[in-house]
Structures are given as structure tokens and as C-alpha cells.
Amino acid sequence: MENSRTVKKGDYLLISYTGKFEDGTVFDTTIKEKALEAGIYSEGKEYMPFFFRADTGQVVKGIDAGVLGMREREEKTLKIAPEEAYGEYKSYLVQKIPLSRLELTEPPEIGTKIITPGGREVKVLDSTETYATLDFNHELAGKTLVLEIKLVSIVK
Structure with missing residues (x-):
């Protein structure tokens, strides 16, 4: 019976999910209807199940641990604390940097994301004619995530 297989470390999986914050706000999903x-x-995004290898560090720790032992087509809600997701928010990762070091001639718009010369995408918290205050934290740092997941299949 195929449905008796359970997820073990190293299995390749397809999951569909909807990620929410504790207040119920959806921040990501693999399901087009839920996104709408x-x-x-997002017009350019492909809404399809997410493929990864279980318990190998390809996803956050909370997902890796949460899928172990699941059966195909099983659904589960995972509540993932920041330390098992994207870590705590670190104030030292908010930095004031001269525009010249960022290779910018114009101040970036507050609230937007820019790419640093090192290739890192960061959020602009403040900017003037001479500097920008940038947040290098992951956008989900410090947040508890609630993931509604469905194990679509264990891929052979």
C-alpha cells in the first residue's frame, strides 16, 4: 500500500504549503487560489508544489523536522519559532552606510529593497543625500511562522 510510506531523512518530497504569521496574514503559498x-x-510566479530533500538543510529547521514521519497526502499545521525558521531579529544587522560605498548616486526610496555591491538584497529603512540605513536581517527574522502543509508525494 503506497500510502503507508512515511518521510525519512534524505527522501525527496513535494509539498504544497501556505505560510502565515500568527495573526493569520498569508506571506507565501504554493497554491494560486490561496495567493489570489x-x-x-504574483503574475510571474509558478504556483506548484515545492520540491526539496527532507532533513538535509535545504529548508528551515522547523520544516525539516515537521515533515519527518508524514505520510503521502497527509496535511499538517506547523508552528515554527524564529530559532527554527529565520532566526531572531538582530539590531546590529541594521547599518548606516554611505551611498558612495553602495555605489549609488541617488538616495534609495525608503521601504524599498536594493541590491548591495556584494549582491545582497536588503531593505532601505532610511536614506539621505549621503547615506542609507539598511536592514540586513532576513525579512522573516524574528517571526513565528505558521505553515499549513500537505505532503503531495514522496518522490522515488
Whole structure:
């Protein structure tokens, strides 16, 4: 019976998921209808199950641990604390940097994301004619995540 297989370390998986914050706000999903419903639909995104290898560090620790032992087509809600997701928010990762070091001639717009000369995408918290205050934290740092997942299949 195929449905008796359970996820073990190293298995290749396809999962569909909807990620929410504790207040219920959806921040990501693999399901087009849920994205439309939540107002986060993106035209260029392909809405399809997510492929990864279980318990190998390809996803955050909370997902890796949460899928172990699941059966195909099983659904589960995972509540993932920051330390098992994207870590705590670190104030020292907010830095004031001269525009010249960022290779910018114009101040970036507050609230936007820019790419640093090192290739890192960061959020602009403040900017003037001479500097920008940038947040190098992951956008989900410090947040508890609630993931509704469905194990679509264990890929052979």
C-alpha cells in the first residue's frame, strides 16, 4: 500500500504549503487560489508544489523536522519559532552606510529593497543625500511562522 510510506531523512518530497504569521496574514503559498484570496498573487510566479530533500538543510529547521514521519497526502499545521525558521531579529544587522560605498548616486526610496555591491538584497529603512540605513536581517527574522502543509508525494 503506497500510502503507508512515511518521510525519512534524505527522501525527496513535494509539498504544497501556505505560510502565515500568527495573526493569520498569508506571506507565501504554493497554491494560486490561496495567493489570489490573500491578495499576494504574483503574475510571474509558478504556483506548484515545492520540491526539496527532507532533513538535509535545504529548508528551515522547523520544516525539516515537521515533515519527518508524514505520510503521502497527509496535511499538517506547523508552528515554527524564529530559532527554527529565520532566526531572531538582530539590531546590529541594521547599518548606516554611505551611498558612495553602495555605489549609488541617488538616495534609495525608503521601504524599498536594493541590491548591495556584494549582491545582497536588503531593505532601505532610511536614506539621505549621503547615506542609507539598511536592514540586513532576513525579512522573516524574528517571526513565528505558521505553515499549513500537505505532503503531495514522496518522490522515488
